[in-house]
Amino acid sequence: MAADRVRAWLAPLVERLVQWLAPLLRRVQDAPAVRRFRERVAPHVAAVQEKLPEPVVRASRTRSMQAGAAVAAVGVVGLVIGTAVAGPAKPQIEEAAMAAPIQEAAPDKQATLEQHATLQQAPPPQQAEPRDAAPAAPAPEPEAPLGPPVEGIDVSNHNGPIDWGKVAADGKKFTFVLATDGTSFSNPRYNEQYHGAKAAGLIAGAYHFARPSDSSAEEQANRFLDVADYQADGKTLPPVLDLEVDPNSGGCYGMSVDQMHQWTKTFNDKVKERTGKEPVIYANPSFWRECMGSTNSFDGHPLWLASYGVDSPSVPNGFSNWHFWQYTDQGSVAGISGNTDLNQFQEGQARLEKLAR
Numbered sequence: 001m002a003a004d005r006v007r008a009w010l011a012p013l014v015e016r017l018v019q020w021l022a023p024l025l026r027r028v029q030d031a032p033a034v035r036r037f038r039e040r041v042a043p044h045v046a047a048v049q050e051k052l053p054e055p056v057v058r059a060s061r062t063r064s065m066q067a068g069a070a071v072a073a074v075g076v077v078g079l080v081i082g083t084a085v086a087g088p089a090k091p092q093i094e095e096a097a098m099a100a101p102i103q104e105a106a107p108d109k110q111a112t113l114e115q116h117a118t119l120q121q122a123p124p125p126q127q128a129e130p131r132d133a134a135p136a137a138p139a140p141e142p143e144a145p146l147g148p149p150v151e152g153i154d155v156s157n158h159n160g161p162i163d164w165g166k167v168a169a170d171g172k173k174f175t176f177v178l179a180t181d182g183t184s185f186s187n188p189r190y191n192e193q194y195h196g197a198k199a200a201g202l203i204a205g206a207y208h209f210a211r212p213s214d215s216s217a218e219e220q221a222n223r224f225l226d227v228a229d230y231q232a233d234g235k236t237l238p239p240v241l242d243l244e245v246d247p248n249s250g251g252c253y254g255m256s257v258d259q260m261h262q263w264t265k266t267f268n269d270k271v272k273e274r275t276g277k278e279p280v281i282y283a284n285p286s287f288w289r290e291c292m293g294s295t296n297s298f299d300g301h302p303l304w305l306a307s308y309g310v311d312s313p314s315v316p317n318g319f320s321n322w323h324f325w326q327y328t329d330q331g332s333v334a335g336i337s338g339n340t341d342l343n344q345f346q347e348g349q350a351r352l353e354k355l356a357r
Helices: 002-030 032-050 054-066 068-084 091-099 109-121 164-169 190-199 217-228 257-275 285-290 349-355
Strands: 150-155 174-181 203-209 240-242 280-283 303-306 324-331 340-345
Touching (some): 174 217, 174 340
Parallel strands (some): 303 324
């Protein structure tokens, strides 16, 4: 009677426990460790069942098939208690077991480790460039280093025929050649002198002697450029606007400072439009002061400064520095008969070549 009361008390509790554990028991039952445990426990279970009455053994076997995983989980003691209290099978237990979802087996441990290692070794994904991203600006060209001053000359039709090979051998690296003067004059030796200098290895540039009272700046600029035939060949200096006092009157061509500003700007703009280069401006300090009012409007242009009889020229107000310096008109150069103008470019050969690009 006491055993019946214990069984009656424990049976509902065990049924609820097995029903609650059913999903987990399905997974536990198939686990390799549980299978090995069951194999070790099986002989002990059989020994216990041999000592039990046959009806109890049959009930025990039925319940053991339904709750085998629970037996493994709670151990041998749980098996004995379950056997002792076993009663008729309950349909709801079987239905719960059958309805329990079948879980996918856990992935193989080695395969998981290999997959993790592969993910660690894989390169990070590339981020696509934004479709509307602006292209990177090109890096600025590095400034050429300063070097010792470079010697050169300037010539016109007055210098006659020139042996440029001898000029080059005398250490001259560049020359300016008169192309046009005012509205009507062109140097008849321009092609001979200009191309002869280039053929001898000198860097050459053309200059225009301005006469603002003769005609418009645009007319003189176009005529000058037609004769000069500027080429961006790496051997040609920017075109030059030669600004000097009126050869006839010694003044500013009867023009005000503002008028001279406008004439000069129009000439330079036309040169820039046709060649892409800012013209070199030739002037002396007194002309820039009297006729141009020491304006700084043209400071972005290379300055070719005429200043004789000094060890170092004074930069006119309105300019930051000079680039070329015409320091005498009484020079002697091999290959040229008579005197000629001598010049220096103060920033060195590398920057002279860069200016000629």
